[in-house]
Amino acid sequence: xxxxxxxxxxxxxxxxxxxxxxxxxxxxxxxxxxxxxxxxxxxxxxxxxxxxxxxxxxxxxxxxxxxxxxxxxxxxxxxxxxxxxxxxxxxxxxxxxxxxxxxxxxxxxxxxxxxxxxxxxxxxxxxxxxxxxxxxxxxxxxxxxxxxxxxxxxxxxxxxxxxxxxxxxxxxxxxxxxxxxxxxxxxxxxxxxxxxxxxxxxxxxxxxxxxxxxxxxxxxxxxxxxxxxxxxxxxxxxxxxxxxxxxxxxxxxxxxxxxxxxxxxxxxxxxxxxxxxxxxxxxxxxxxxxxxxxxxxxxxxxxxxxxxxxxxxxxxxxxxxxxxxxxxxxxxxxxxxxxxxxxxxxxxxxxxxxxxxxxxxxxxxxxxxxxxxxxxxxxxxxxxxxxxxxxxxxxxxxxxxxxxxxxxxxxxxxxxxxxxxxxxxxxxxxxxxxxxxxxxxxxxxxxxxxxxxxxxxxxxxxxxxxxxxxxxxxxxxxxxxxxxxxxxxxxxxxxxxxxxxxxxxxxxxxxxxxxxxxxxxxxxxxxxxxxxxxxxxxxxxxxxxxxxxxxxxxxxxxxxxxxxxxxxxxxxxxxxxxxxxxxxxxxxxxxxxxxxxxxxxxxxxxxxxxxxxxxxxxxxxxxxxxxxxxx
Numbered sequence: 177x178x179x180x181x182x183x184x185x186x187x188x189x190x191x192x193x194x195x196x197x198x199x200x201x202x203x204x205x206x207x208x209x210x211x212x213x214x215x216x217x218x219x220x221x222x223x224x225x226x227x228x229x230x231x232x233x234x235x236x237x238x239x240x241x242x243x244x245x246x247x248x249x250x251x252x253x254x255x256x257x258x259x260x261x262x263x264x265x266x267x268x269x270x271x272x273x274x275x276x277x278x279x280x281x282x283x284x285x286x287x288x289x290x291x292x293x294x295x296x297x298x299x300x301x302x303x304x305x306x307x308x309x310x311x312x313x314x315x316x317x318x319x320x321x322x323x324x325x326x327x328x329x330x331x332x333x334x335x336x337x338x339x340x341x342x343x344x345x346x347x348x349x350x351x352x353x354x355x356x357x358x359x360x361x362x363x364x365x366x367x368x369x370x371x372x373x374x375x376x377x378x379x380x381x382x383x384x385x386x387x388x389x390x391x392x393x394x395x396x397x398x399x400x401x402x403x404x405x406x407x408x409x410x411x412x413x414x415x416x417x418x419x420x421x422x423x424x425x426x427x428x429x430x431x432x433x434x435x436x437x438x439x440x441x442x443x444x445x446x447x448x449x450x451x452x453x454x455x456x457x458x459x460x461x462x463x464x465x466x467x468x469x470x471x472x473x474x475x476x477x478x479x480x481x482x483x484x485x486x487x488x489x490x491x492x493x494x495x496x497x498x499x500x501x502x503x504x505x506x507x508x509x510x511x512x513x514x515x516x517x518x519x520x521x522x523x524x525x526x527x528x529x530x531x532x533x534x535x536x537x538x539x540x541x542x543x544x545x546x547x548x549x550x551x552x553x554x555x556x557x558x559x560x561x562x563x564x565x566x567x568x569x570x571x572x573x574x575x576x577x578x579x580x581x582x583x584x585x586x587x588x589x590x591x592x593x594x595x596x597x598x599x600x601x602x603x604x605x606x607x608x609x610x611x612x613x614x615x616x617x618x619x620x621x622x623x624x625x626x627x628x629x630x631x632x633x634x635x636x637x638x639x640x641x642x643x644x645x646x647x648x649x650x651x652x653x654x655x656x657x658x659x660x661x662x663x664x665x666x667x668x669x670x671x672x673x674x675x676x677x678x679x680x681x682x683x684x685x686x687x688x689x690x691x692x693x694x695x696x697x698x699x700x701x702x703x704x705x706x707x708x709x710x711x712x713x714x715x716x717x718x719x720x721x722x723x724x725x726x727x728x729x730x731x732x733x734x735x736x737x738x739x740x741x742x743x744x745x746x747x748x749x750x751x752x753x754x755x756x757x758x759x760x761x762x763x764x765x766x767x768x769x770x771x772x773x774x775x776x777x778x779x780x781x782x783x784x785x786x787x788x789x790x791x792x793x794x795x796x797x798x799x800x801x802x803x804x805x806x807x
Contacts, residue, residue, distance in 0.1 A: 371507040
């Protein structure tokens with residue numbers, strides 16, 4: 177096998193393995209839930225009342241589980257009760273004075289779909305609605321205090337000051353327990369997605385009291401739009417003293433059951449710096465205690481009420497007579513925009529906050545690739561053109577390897593006549609042929625494996641770019657040109673309706689029919705791979721020639737449903753590789769006969785399509801001896 181064949185074969189094997197691996201990772205079935213087993217083994221009724229024990233071992237979810245879950249609409253719930261409006265450039269919504277919950281938050285700059293009139297993305301949903309999702313803050317009683325002495329999820333707060341929560345104004349809620357303690361909660365928000373919650377308690381009695389502040393983010397049930405992709409983490413995410421933890425929803429239901437907590441729970445004691453929350457593909461809600469403070473990070477699942485929740489439990493505080501104690505906590509609720517999350521990390525010293533974005537196993541590549549793409553887009557202003565520019569930069573970075581590879585390939589072509597002589601001389605003795613060819617490579621100082629060098633770095637780069645396009649919100653709904661309105665989604669055109677010329681739509685994404693419903697970009701990908709092949713003659717072996725002839729079209733179908741941005745990168749990569757290889761081969765005195773290779777390929781295809789009788793040469797029949805005519 178010559179060097180071109182070796183290179184092509186390695187390329188086919190490596191890319192095939194990569195695509196099969198991606199396919200397997202994308203469509204791995206979800207793990208079965210362990211909820212039924214956990215409940216059976218626990219043997220403790222979920223509605224059993226718990227004693228008021230110190231917060232370190234106390235179940236904070238009891239208060240939340242009593243909130244009813246109905247099927248009423250969001251509008252119906254929001255019309256009931258007193259609310260305070262929330263308004264920023266990025267957020268809109270309200271908080272409820274009943275419980276002081278932050279439970280109505282929508283993202284003004286993000287729509288559900290690209291369709292005209294699509295609703296904006298809802299982040300938080302109030303209790304009483306399906307898929308309720310909200311944040312709650314309060315105090316856990318300790319010592320001789322009871323749950324009635326501290327504010328909970330059903331406490332009716334009064335508005336002490338302020339009318340609206342915005343970057344320019346805050347509100348303060350107040351509640352008096354009637355036993356000499358007054359609680360206040362001041363809620364502020366910046367221009368983006370960060371709330372600041374300051375809880376305070378004033379003890380007007382002559383006796384000290386003890387209690388512990390906490391914050392909770394609760395989700396009723398799993399999200400309906402859970403994507404269940406192996407390469408994408410959705411669920412609990414947090415950092416505890418520098419250690420990143422990611423737990424899927426099934427992992428949370430499988431935690432150890434604690435009868436006192438009445439749920440499956442895991443606690444981590446954080447000494448210096450940490451945060452915990454829920455992450456979706458593009459959105460996140462996170463409890464962030466002030467850096468430098470101790471707290472207990474909690475992930476919990478309450479089976480009876482089907483509630484997932486994360487908590488930040490702070491140490492117990494002594495409130496002495498005639499004194500006031502205050503605790504400040506942050507709540508992030510919004511889109512995982514890289515620049516804003518990075519600014520929060522730097523300005524507030526939130527440890528590893530940018531790792532809330534799922535960078536994956538190749539984080540050492542995905543992070544710099546995204547930062548480079550983001551930097552390029554700052555100048556170009558279009559993510560499609562930025563991906564093409566990124567491809568140019570990557571190809572320039574890998575050019576030394578490519579140059580060495582293509583020079584080696586050009587020199588290998590010069591040795592073709594000598595290779596043919598070796599084959600004629602040794603016949604079918606493959607061992608001797610390999611020995612003589614290796615001796616020739618050594619004498620001519622040629623490395624036959626050098627042609628494979630540019631392929632090796634492409635695989636992790638491809639995976640990393642796929643991850644970047646798949647998880648970063650900066651690529652969501654990012655347009656390119658003409659029909660490409662979302663680079664994070666597959667090409668919306670379809671060959672089944674002649675790319676929009678016929679009066680019916682394309683098959684639904686993810687359906688079996690969509691796999692054969694090729695769009696314009698996948699077809700361009702197949703053509704670019706086919707054109708790159710034609711720089712070299714087809715292998716002489718018929719089986720190899722057939723495999724390589726079909727390879728571009730097989731990948732065209734296999735990758736047809738990948739994100740448009742990824743296919744755009746691959747097309748640009750193929751075209752740049754074609755240009756590089758052509759120019760380098762010409763500089764080495766080798767003139768690629770592209771047109772001749774194309775014609776030869778069609779002739780071979782035509783010949784292979786003929787019937788055996790047509791394609792087989794006629795056998796020579798022995799001639800009968802005829803008597804010579806006498807002169």
